[in-house]
Amino acid sequence: MRHLTYLGLLAGCLAGTAPLEIWLGTRVYTRTRRWLLAVLPTVVVFAGWDLYAVGRHQWSYRREWLSGVVLPGGLPLEEALFFVVVPTCAILAFEAVRAVRGWPAGDEPDPAPAEPDPGEPGEPDGAR
Amino acid sequence: MSYTVLAVLAVAGAVLVDLAVLRTRLLGRRVYWTAYAIVLFFQLVVNGVLTGLPVVVYDPATILGARVAYAPVEDLLFGFAMVTVTLSTWVWLGRRGVGARSRRHR
Numbered sequence: 001m002r003h004l005t006y007l008g009l010l011a012g013c014l015a016g017t018a019p020l021e022i023w024l025g026t027r028v029y030t031r032t033r034r035w036l037l038a039v040l041p042t043v044v045v046f047a048g049w050d051l052y053a054v055g056r057h058q059w060s061y062r063r064e065w066l067s068g069v070v071l072p073g074g075l076p077l078e079e080a081l082f083f084v085v086v087p088t089c090a091i092l093a094f095e096a097v098r099a100v101r102g103w104p105a106g107d108e109p110d111p112a113p114a115e116p117d118p119g120e121p122g123e124p125d126g127a128r
Numbered sequence: 129m130s131y132t133v134l135a136v137l138a139v140a141g142a143v144l145v146d147l148a149v150l151r152t153r154l155l156g157r158r159v160y161w162t163a164y165a166i167v168l169f170f171q172l173v174v175n176g177v178l179t180g181l182p183v184v185v186y187d188p189a190t191i192l193g194a195r196v197a198y199a200p201v202e203d204l205l206f207g208f209a210m211v212t213v214t215l216s217t218w219v220w221l222g223r224r225g226v227g228a229r230s231r232r233h234r
Contacts, residue, residue, distance in 0.1 A: 005181070005183065006178070006183055009174055009177060009178070012174075013170070013174065031227040031228075032227065033226060033227040034218065034221045034222065034226045034227030035218075035227070037217070037221055037226060037227075038214060038217045038218035038221055039214065041213065041214075041217055042210055042213055042214045042217070045213070046206075046209075046210050049134065049138075053131065053134075053190075056190075057187055058130070058131050058186065058187050058190040059131070059184050059185060059186045059187065059190075060184070060185055061183060061184055061185075062181070062182060062183055062184070062185065065181055065183040066183070083210075086171075086207075086210065086211075087210065087211070087214035089167065089170070090163065090167050090210075090211045090214050090215060091214060091215065091218050093163045093166045093167050094159065094160070094163040094215050094218070096163075097159050097162045097163045097166070098159050101158070101159065101162070103157065103158045103159040103162075104157065104159070105154070105157065105159050105160075105219050105222070106152055106153060106154070106157065106219055106223065107152075107219045107220075107221075107222030107223045
């Protein structure tokens with residue numbers, strides 16, 4: 001069972017954040033293309049960094065806690081999954097905060113091209 | 129380059145991405161910092177397990193040595209960079225209308 005530890009942690013992260021998608025309406029998984037495209041650069045950059053570090057022995061993994069599936073370059077499967085799971089949870093948290101608080105994120109549809117949004121709620125064009 | 133150096137560069141890079149490259153300017157928004165605070169809390173918990181068991185071990189020569197909840201402080205920088213880049217990309221995609229509608233209309 002120890003060998004499922006890291007996988008279990010990742011599954012726990014997904015299970016713990018699933019209620020946000022199901023009940024808070026974060027619409028991250030359901031906006032699939034946007035979700036995958038948002039995660040992609042992070043996966044590439046940070047998994048690349050991980051491979052670099054593993055190759056230079058800057059850090060290493062204890063096999064005791066891992067499934068044993070290793071990707072080319074010496075990256076445990078769990079690490080690759082980490083770079084999908086953690087960014088996904090971050091997006092879910094972000095959308096959850098927005099759903100609960102209604103604070104602007106800068107991607108709200110704007111009918112008129114306006115000056116850069118300073119981040120505070122307001123009407124750039126005055127009356128609405 | 130050591131983990132420390134790369135982690136600092138990653139933070140700088142993430143800030144540049146947010147402020148200059150994608151111009152999402154999340155670093156000035158409450159929604160971002162609130163979300164980041166939540167993520168940071170869970171990072172300390174989950175990463176605490178990963179570095180505390182430990183699942184991952186670090187070469188002492190590549191880190192400063194200071195730790196928070198078992199994890200090297202560099203992990204905080206790594207996490208910040210990863211989360212910021214992800215969220216900036218997410219918001220930028222939204223601005224461009226990518227995936228404007230979810231698969232299931234509620």
